[in-house]
Amino acid sequence: MNVLTTRLYNIVGIGNPTLDILYTREGRKEFPGGATTNTIVMLQRFGLKTAMIGRVGEDEVGESLIKELDREGVDTTRIRREGSSARCYVTTTPEERETIRIEYYYPLEKLLKEDLNYIESSECVLLSAVDPLFRSITSISSEYSIKLFTKLQGIEQTNTQELLQSATIDTIFGNEKEVGRIERILESLLKKETKILLTQGKKGCKLYTNFGVKEYPGYQVESVDPTGAGDAFAAGFIYGMVKGWNLDKSCDFANHVGALATTYYGARSKKLTLEEIWSLR
Numbered sequence: 001m002n003v004l005t006t007r008l009y010n011i012v013g014i015g016n017p018t019l020d021i022l023y024t025r026e027g028r029k030e031f032p033g034g035a036t037t038n039t040i041v042m043l044q045r046f047g048l049k050t051a052m053i054g055r056v057g058e059d060e061v062g063e064s065l066i067k068e069l070d071r072e073g074v075d076t077t078r079i080r081r082e083g084s085s086a087r088c089y090v091t092t093t094p095e096e097r098e099t100i101r102i103e104y105y106y107p108l109e110k111l112l113k114e115d116l117n118y119i120e121s122s123e124c125v126l127l128s129a130v131d132p133l134f135r136s137i138t139s140i141s142s143e144y145s146i147k148l149f150t151k152l153q154g155i156e157q158t159n160t161q162e163l164l165q166s167a168t169i170d171t172i173f174g175n176e177k178e179v180g181r182i183e184r185i186l187e188s189l190l191k192k193e194t195k196i197l198l199t200q201g202k203k204g205c206k207l208y209t210n211f212g213v214k215e216y217p218g219y220q221v222e223s224v225d226p227t228g229a230g231d232a233f234a235a236g237f238i239y240g241m242v243k244g245w246n247l248d249k250s251c252d253f254a255n256h257v258g259a260l261a262t263t264y265y266g267a268r269s270k271k272l273t274l275e276e277i278w279s280l281r
Helices: 035-045 060-072 113-120 134-143 161-165 176-181 183-191 229-242 247-263 274-278
Strands: 009-014 018-024 027-033 050-056 075-081 086-092 097-103 122-128 147-151 169-175 195-199 205-209 212-216
Touching (some): 018 060, 027 060, 035 050, 035 229, 050 060, 050 113, 113 134, 122 229, 134 147, 134 161, 161 183, 176 183, 183 195, 183 205, 212 247, 247 274
Parallel strands (some): 050 075, 169 195
Antiparallel strands (some): 018 027, 205 212
16 A cells, blocks of 8 residues: 655545536626535635646636636646536525536546646545546545545436445535435445535534434524535535544534535635634524
8 A cells, every 4th residue: 555654735626617607586696616626625715735636618717717726725737728617507595506507517537647646645535426537536545545535416326336336435425315315325335434424404414424323403594595505514524634623523613614605605705714614603
């Protein structure tokens, strides 16, 4: 097993930055987005060293997305510029959101040597469970003792085998519908010491481990837009894990971050300090 003594990054995210186009009660609004990208940006804001591997278009949208990530401090060196930038169209109310359609989202299907260098020099990697690179990343994570975090967004009951075959997943994030789709393999995953976090909106979250299930209550806020709340929640939990917090503190912090993410439009249009997040009661 290869283990690097020096890690250049706390976490590398794999996924395409997107333009989120929201149809709200106040009209159409546009924000930078992308499920993995949202989480990575928040972790960078919390003070971690981050990088993204993915693709944007050779267009004005792609240029804008890259510039925004550069301003945030995320390393964008390994983001390709090809074709058209991904766009996600969403209707949203304070209570719920629904994706209308996604355009031009073409995930990477092959890692280059330079991409591998980034991954191998990171403490953690984050990507979707349905990403074409998922199998490759689980193998690399195991070889280099890298913590692997994954989201169930887009998962179906018919494509859960990759999760079961991997022995390296640290934590899986999903909402009730998504976790329900992996119910038949849940026990097998827990036996491999994978943690599963089920987000429940205002109710908080449930943590499944091989020791049982524990619930953590949510926080009541004046919600405006739930876009990106799950991504923010994941950032809160991953931050706790990187900092060496226990599970109770990490889940509580994740609930704080997830709740506050619903108080403004867009997945990450407002920057919050750690002090502001913890002040939520």
